[in-house]
Amino acid sequence: MSLDFKPNFEPGAFGDFFRDETFREDFTYRNSPEGIRRFPFPFDRDDYMYSVNMEPHTPGRKGSVFEHAFDVDEHYVSEMVDRAKVLAEDPLRCQSLPHMTLAGWDLLELIMESKARDYPQWFSLTKEGDKWHWINRPLGIDQHFTFLDESTLPYGPFEYITRQTQGDFSLQDERDNDLWMDAGMITSQADWSLDFDIGMSFMEWHAPVPLAHEKGIFDRALKFLLKLQHGAPVRRFNWTMTVNPLLDTAPETYPKWGPTKTSLTPENLGHKQHLRVELQALFRLPRSNAIAFSIRCYLGKFEELVTVPKWARRLHRVVRDVHPDVAAYKGFLRNRDAMAHWLSAYDDGAPTTPGWWPDD
Amino acid sequence: MTKTEFPPSIKSRPVYGVLEPRPGTVHLVVADGEGAEAVLDLLGKVPDRAAMLAGLHIMYTPGPNGTDQTDQLQALGARQFFRAPTLPTLLPRLAQVLATAHMGTQFYLSGTEGLMGQAERDIMATGVPFADIQKEHRGSTLRRVQCVHCKGITENVATDPFACSHCGLNLFVRDHYSRRLAAFQGVNIDAEDPGQVPAPVVRFK
Ligand code: HEM
Numbered sequence: 001m002s003l004d005f006k007p008n009f010e011p012g013a014f015g016d017f018f019r020d021e022t023f024r025e026d027f028t029y030r031n032s033p034e035g036i037r038r039f040p041f042p043f044d045r046d047d048y049m050y051s052v053n054m055e056p057h058t059p060g061r062k063g064s065v066f067e068h069a070f071d072v073d074e075h076y077v078s079e080m081v082d083r084a085k086v087l088a089e090d091p092l093r094c095q096s097l098p099h100m101t102l103a104g105w106d107l108l109e110l111i112m113e114s115k116a117r118d119y120p121q122w123f124s125l126t127k128e129g130d131k132w133h134w135i136n137r138p139l140g141i142d143q144h145f146t147f148l149d150e151s152t153l154p155y156g157p158f159e160y161i162t163r164q165t166q167g168d169f170s171l172q173d174e175r176d177n178d179l180w181m182d183a184g185m186i187t188s189q190a191d192w193s194l195d196f197d198i199g200m201s202f203m204e205w206h207a208p209v210p211l212a213h214e215k216g217i218f219d220r221a222l223k224f225l226l227k228l229q230h231g232a233p234v235r236r237f238n239w240t241m242t243v244n245p246l247l248d249t250a251p252e253t254y255p256k257w258g259p260t261k262t263s264l265t266p267e268n269l270g271h272k273q274h275l276r277v278e279l280q281a282l283f284r285l286p287r288s289n290a291i292a293f294s295i296r297c298y299l300g301k302f303e304e305l306v307t308v309p310k311w312a313r314r315l316h317r318v319v320r321d322v323h324p325d326v327a328a329y330k331g332f333l334r335n336r337d338a339m340a341h342w343l344s345a346y347d348d349g350a351p352t353t354p355g356w357w358p359d360d
Numbered sequence: 361m362t363k364t365e366f367p368p369s370i371k372s373r374p375v376y377g378v379l380e381p382r383p384g385t386v387h388l389v390v391a392d393g394e395g396a397e398a399v400l401d402l403l404g405k406v407p408d409r410a411a412m413l414a415g416l417h418i419m420y421t422p423g424p425n426g427t428d429q430t431d432q433l434q435a436l437g438a439r440q441f442f443r444a445p446t447l448p449t450l451l452p453r454l455a456q457v458l459a460t461a462h463m464g465t466q467f468y469l470s471g472t473e474g475l476m477g478q479a480e481r482d483i484m485a486t487g488v489p490f491a492d493i494q495k496e497h498r499g500s501t502l503r504r505v506q507c508v509h510c511k512g513i514t515e516n517v518a519t520d521p522f523a524c525s526h527c528g529l530n531l532f533v534r535d536h537y538s539r540r541l542a543a544f545q546g547v548n549i550d551a552e553d554p555g556q557v558p559a560p561v562v563r564f565k
Contacts, residue, residue: 092511193508199540200372207372208536251508251547255529258551334552 001088004154005164006140007077014122018077018138024085029245031304035074039300040065041308041356042237042277046317050212050326052220057233057281061357065279068118069233070111070165071296077138079166079188079247086187086248087163092195093250094159096171096183103171103183104158105148106285107292111161136164158183167279167296170194172202174289179225181205182290188247188297190240190276191254191331210325228291230284238278238295241332241339245274245299264335269342270303273335275315302342308358312346319343363398364497373535374473376497381406384466385415389438390454390479392447393423394499395471396433402468403436413438417457421450423472424516425500425565447475454479458486467493474504474515477542484539501564505533506543513543519560521549530557533564 009020021028031039060066065073086093096104112134116125124135130147141164145152153160162169162185171183179202186194197205202222203213212218228234242249243260264272276299283292306312320340327333353360363378379402389399399418406412416438422428422445430443444450467483469476476495483493502516512526520533524546531546538545550557 193545195511196506196508196536196538196541196545200538204372204539207370208534213371253509254551255509255548255554258548259554261552 001085003081003084005080005084005136007081007138008140009077014138017074019074021075021078023078023082023245023247027244027246029075029078029299031300032074036300036304036307037358038064038073039305040237040277040279040298041300041305041311041314041358042239043314043318044354044356046314046321046352048318048322048326050209050215050217052217052224054221054224054234054236054282057235057283065296065298066235069114069281069283070118070167070294071279072115072119072122072166076166080139080164082247083163083185083187086250090250090252092252093187094162094185095194095198096156096158097199100158100171100173100183100288100290101150101156103173103285103288103290103292104156104161106288106290107169107171107283108157108161109147110283110285110292111165115165139164159185167294169295170293171285172291172293174226174291177226178202179222179291187250189250189295190238190242190278190297191249191251193251195252208329210329211323225282225291228282228284230286233281233283235279235281238280240276240278240330241335242274242276242299243272243335245301247297247299261331261334264338266338266342269338270306271301273302273339273342274299275302275305302339306343306346309346310352310358312343313348313350314352316340316343316347364499364501366497366501369535372537374477374495374537374539376476376495379468379470379494379496381412382466382494384464386462386465387412387416387468388457388461388465389416389418389420389468389470390450390475391418391433391469392421392471392475392499393425393427394429395423395469395475395496396420396429398470398496398498399433399468400436415439418442419444419450419454419457421445421447421475423499424474424502427499447478451478451482454482458483461486468496469493470496470498472500472502473497474502474542477504477539481539481542503533503564504543505531505546506538506541507531507546509548513541514546517546518562518564520563521557521560522546 023029065071112125115123122137126133132145132147134143168186168188170181172179173182181200184194206218279296281294327336379398391399417440418433418438419442420433434441469479480493502518505514505517507524510527514525521530524531529548532549534545536545
């Protein structure tokens with residue numbers, strides 16, 4: 001497959017920050033020691049149940065994944081190569097219903113402005129009226145275009161910018177006091193299908209989730225989102241488990257990756273089993289009044305996470321005690337006992353401190 | 361016979377009501393199989409039967425189980441009656457009717473989920489809001505299922521699991537439903553343990 005951008009992994013490029021790694025076949029993905037320290041560990045206590053866990057998406061601690069609206073990390077370039085491969089194999093992973101083009105421009109503007117402001121060493125955006133000039137140095141892209149004129153970009157605005165941004169994205173149109181998932185770039189999903197869900201309402205696309213409907217979580221979450229204001233984004237965590245650092249756990253390809261769930265042994269579990277964390281953020285968009293939903297996936301190997309003693313103890317307790325319906329829905333019930341057993345070696349029973357930071 | 365009662369399910373699974381006459385001068389009925397009985401019941405409830413018949417267009421096809429009540433529907437004396445031998449031959453005519461439909465047309469769908477789902481999809485594509493379309497389930501519960509892997513649709517699925525009619529994978533049938541596709545979702549049942557396919561059970565009739 002040929003790429004329409006030019007990743008530069010030459011020694012010394014960008015201070016050797018971006019890793020040249022794979023999320024398929026030989027799976028060379030891993031986190032650097034710094035990457036492990038900034039891993040967004042999602043558990044702020046020793047147990048887990050669904051809740052309306054939303055907080056303002058305001059700049060967080062320096063160096064953390066919360067520092068900027070759109071975190072760019074050491075996996076950026078390789079993730080974009082992986083996305084291009086997924087799309088080459090299955091173009092249905094990026095779809096946008098015709099009325100969502102304006103929301104796509106809104107998102108393009110939000111991302112370009114954020115990245116140029118937060119990472120000026122890598123991205124730049126200059127504007128003269130509606131003539132915009134975008135430079136993405138890590139991907140080797142230099143693009144002049146006219147804002148709001150689709151014919152001046154190689155893809156629609158939504159696909160163009162999300163091919164250059166880590167994490168999945170969906171765009172929700174607001175109508176009839178509900179949100180409708182009417183566009184998506186979904187190549188690193190935790191086993192749900194955009195092609196099936198596109199056009200659904202908030203309750204419809206959440207239908208398969210167990211327990212949370214009964215607890216009123218989705219009613220409250222939707223009410224909250226309908227009041228979301230431009231300029232006041234919010235964020236939340238979700239998590240699941242994935243064998244191998246496979247970003248693209250799509251239902252479409254489940255027959256390919258499903259069998260890997262039976263490949264765990266006590267010897268390889270620490271290396272193969274990954275905690276998959278989604279840092280999700282929601283942004284009201286200014287022109288379209290749509291809501292953009294970013295689903296940024298971080299993968300951490302069990303053997304990486306247990307290097308932080310607090311996380312090791314806590315991950316063991318969460319995995320051991322999580323409700324079986326939740327473990328089944330997330331697809332790891334068959335391996336839960338093996339995971340808990342492996343992790344138990346790193347849990348001495350000592351109390352843990354509240355919050356998710358490694359050292360607090 | 362009355363409307364079908366389904367067990368409680370997840371929120372994407374459609375629910376159906378009972379057809380009730382609504383005021384209007386143009387009424388479009390799309391029905392299959394036992395759906396004919398819901399139409400007869402509807403007509404039984406109208407205050408001014410002659411007025412409704414004068415604005416009534418019925419499009420009908422036999423059900424996937426073979427039930428054919430053409431005679432009873434035709435005998436109603438609607439302004440327009442069309443019988444298609446199959447659902448795929450009904451849909452292009454429906455598209456043409458919709459293209460020229462009056463504003464304020466009342467829509468009544470009855471019969472199987474496959475018929476109602478596809479008619480609803482086509483009606484909504486013309487901009488008619490969801491709430492203006494009434495649906496009543498009667499007759500067969502055979503399902504229309506999309507294979508999430510190859511995207512092929514298999515009509516009239518009776519068993520769970522079943523073999524996808526396009527790619528051949530053995531699929532289990534979820535209640536997760538897409539109105540855009542007018543289909544339930546089918547997912548490979550032996551993906552994690554290839555070859556371990558449970559014996560099919562008849563779940564839909
Ligand atoms: C509007 C933006 C949102 C979109 C597009 C979205 C989309 C999704 C999708 C596609 C799923 C997978 C469902 C399946 O199994 O097929 C899911 C799961 C879920 N969502 Fe959302 N969601 C959104 C917002 C929220 C919010 C605000 C909450 C807050 C409570 C929430 C809570 C959940 C939970 C608890 C799950 C189950 C996750 C798991 O156990 O792995 N979602 N969401």
